Amino acid sequence: MMKQMKSVIWLGILLLGMYLAVSAVLKGMYTIESGTVGVLVSFGKFSEQVKPAGLHFKVPFIQQIRVVDAKLQTANYVGKEDARDSDGVSNNPQIQILDNKSLPIGIDLTVQYVAIPELASQLLEQYGENYFMKFINPVIRNVVRDVIGKYQAEEIAQKRAEIGQEIEVQLTREFEGKPFRLENAGLRNIELPQIVLDKIKEVQLAKQEEQRLGMIEQQAKKNQEIKTIEANTRLIEVTTQAKADAEKKRIEADASAYQITAEAKARSEANRLMAQSITRELIDYLAVQQWDGRYPQTLMGSNSQGGLILSLPNSSDSTGSKTVSKSEGSE
Numbered sequence: 001m002m003k004q005m006k007s008v009i010w011l012g013i014l015l016l017g018m019y020l021a022v023s024a025v026l027k028g029m030y031t032i033e034s035g036t037v038g039v040l041v042s043f044g045k046f047s048e049q050v051k052p053a054g055l056h057f058k059v060p061f062i063q064q065i066r067v068v069d070a071k072l073q074t075a076n077y078v079g080k081e082d083a084r085d086s087d088g089v090s091n092n093p094q095i096q097i098l099d100n101k102s103l104p105i106g107i108d109l110t111v112q113y114v115a116i117p118e119l120a121s122q123l124l125e126q127y128g129e130n131y132f133m134k135f136i137n138p139v140i141r142n143v144v145r146d147v148i149g150k151y152q153a154e155e156i157a158q159k160r161a162e163i164g165q166e167i168e169v170q171l172t173r174e175f176e177g178k179p180f181r182l183e184n185a186g187l188r189n190i191e192l193p194q195i196v197l198d199k200i201k202e203v204q205l206a207k208q209e210e211q212r213l214g215m216i217e218q219q220a221k222k223n224q225e226i227k228t229i230e231a232n233t234r235l236i237e238v239t240t241q242a243k244a245d246a247e248k249k250r251i252e253a254d255a256s257a258y259q260i261t262a263e264a265k266a267r268s269e270a271n272r273l274m275a276q277s278i279t280r281e282l283i284d285y286l287a288v289q290q291w292d293g294r295y296p297q298t299l300m301g302s303n304s305q306g307g308l309i310l311s312l313p314n315s316s317d318s319t320g321s322k323t324v325s326k327s328e329g330s331e
Helices: 002-028 117-126 129-147 160-175 193-279 279-291
Strands: 029-031 038-040 045-051 053-056 062-068 073-077 090-091 095-098 104-115 178-192 298-302 308-309 323-326
Touching: 029 038, 029 062, 038 117, 045 117, 062 117, 073 129, 090 129, 095 129, 104 117, 104 129, 104 160, 129 160, 129 178, 160 178
Parallel strands: 073 090
Antiparallel strands: 029 053, 038 045, 038 062, 073 104, 095 104, 104 178, 298 308, 308 323
16 A cells, blocks of 8 residues: 555656646747847846747746847827827827927927847846837937027928938937937928917018019010010111112112123124224115115205305206305305
8 A cells, every 4th residue: 555655656746747847848938029039037137149039948937038129110209199009109299399489399200210139138238128218219309309499480491301301310329329220210290389380471471572573573674685686686687688688789780780881882892893894885885776866956065165055957857957056155
């Protein structure tokens, strides 16, 4: 009986040992999900070796595992009140600041950052698991206040791009050497006081009016330039036409003069040739050709004292009379 009891006791011890061994093995197994890293803690000390995603083992009851999210995190600063956070997104009220004239300004901002996986142990040592509220959120608010505080409210609306870039540069500088990396900082909206909005509107209307007057003045100058160009063009056309008409008249005059000269030369040459062709024999021949068989009735002559006129009888005159007349002044 005693032997059986001992056997049962040893069997129970064996089963308990096996149970404890299996439990220890199971307790020592853990998994790290993708997008996160694990940091082992041994007696309160963080191990510098970071555990990547996958199945790992630890010493049960001695080592613990802390998980750090290494995915992209987003911090929104929008609206007047806190909104419910979601996975990787922290929703916060807009950042309220004062400009250099103590006018209240609301800033809507979105900041994206990521924890550096290799520095997860340093992150937990310096800031703990709630590193957003301990470091990132205060840094963001301080940088925005420092940047916006340098500007007047009237300038902020006009220099929005410059302000957004300056906020991102300063945040990047603040994140240097820290276990975080800034991915993006976007200025979404700037909420200005109504008095500033009214003043900006007045300035914009004044600038628009100035631009309108400037455009009118430019249009007037352009119209005047067009008129000047048209007048110069007409003057050039008139001058060109006058020159063309004068040139045409000169050419016509030269042609007419040339024609007259040519005709005169031709007539002169014809007269010269005609004069050369007329001889005494040709004249006598032509006279004979044109004679009608009658003698001339009157012959005129001349002497040193006056003209002599002879009247000859016709062949049909029966009296055969003849008249001799001597000009006045003859003896």
